[in-house]
Amino acid sequence: MLNKRIITSAILGSVLMMSALAANASVMLGGTRVILGEKDRQASIPLKNTGTSPYVVQTWVDAGEGKNKAPLLVTPPLSRLDPGAENILRIVRISGDLPSDRETVFWLNVKEIPEKSDQVNVLQVAVRTRIKIFYRPAGLAGKPDEARSLVALSVVPGQDGKGAALRVSNPSAYNLTFTGFKINGDKEQTKAGMVLPFSSSDFPLT
Structure with a gap:
């Protein structure tokens, strides 16, 4: 029988996930998710280069892996972020009919691309951070x-x-x-x- 006392480990899991993310990424987002309300003109999230090297930051929104089209746009789509520098990503709805009786989930992708190294035989890795965007209609039950x-x-x-x-x-x-x-x-x-x-x-x- 299934014990009714079931404990979710969502908070602990989120902390562990963010710790692992911090160990690999230099460009850090200022949140773990974005909520875009139906009446909001836009939603925003800060990002910061916590590393010691500059990066080119590429951003885009998708509707799930393999689903590139989404009725949301993020700006700037491409920018340079120097060490210690910060920027703001803005997410706006551009088109498309979305359900009015439930949330719809999309994904914000942030890829940090290192500058080309002058050294030979150097492996450079472009790290991608991916978080959820929840489009939330007004008046949900x-x-x-x-x-x-x-x-x-x-x-x-x-x-x-x-x-x-x-x-x-x-x-x-x-x-x-x-x-x-x-x-x-x-x-x-x-x-x-x-x-x-x-x-x-x-x-x-x-």
């Missing part, structure tokens, strides 16, 4: 901070009838992200992810 309490959990057969899975159902109008679940204390753990509004996702159980 419920409140974002109450959506997690509405989640329904159940155990269902696994993919292709093999094993079992934890089904997470989200009846709210908001996107919910889980990094994992602990079930019956630490006896069972499962990975997780984002569950879209008015939908459910299955996560395999061992």
Whole structure:
């Protein structure tokens, strides 16, 4: 039986994710997500070069991996950021009909491209940071901070009838992200992810 006392580790997972990100990227964003309201003219997020070298910063918005078209535009799309320098990215809606009864998620991509090295046999890596953009229509039912309490959990057969899975159902109008679940204390753990509004996702159980 599934113990009703299920603890999400979303906060811890987010901290660990940001720590790993900080260890690899020099151009740091001033947030882990962006919310663009229907009535907002734009949303913005700061970025800063915390490294010791200049970078060319390329930015774009997509609707998911492999889905390049999105009704959002980010400026500036290309800029130079010197060590210690800061800039502001601005995200605006340019076109397209989006659902009015739920959030829609897009992705902000920020790629830091190092300047060409004068040294030979040097490996240079362009690091990409990727965070979510939530387009939030006005007048959505419920409140974002109450959506997690509405989640329904159940155990269902696994993919292709093999094993079992934890089904997470989200009846709210908001996107919910889980990094994992602990079930019956630490006896069972499962990975997780984002569950879209008015939908459910299955996560395999061992």
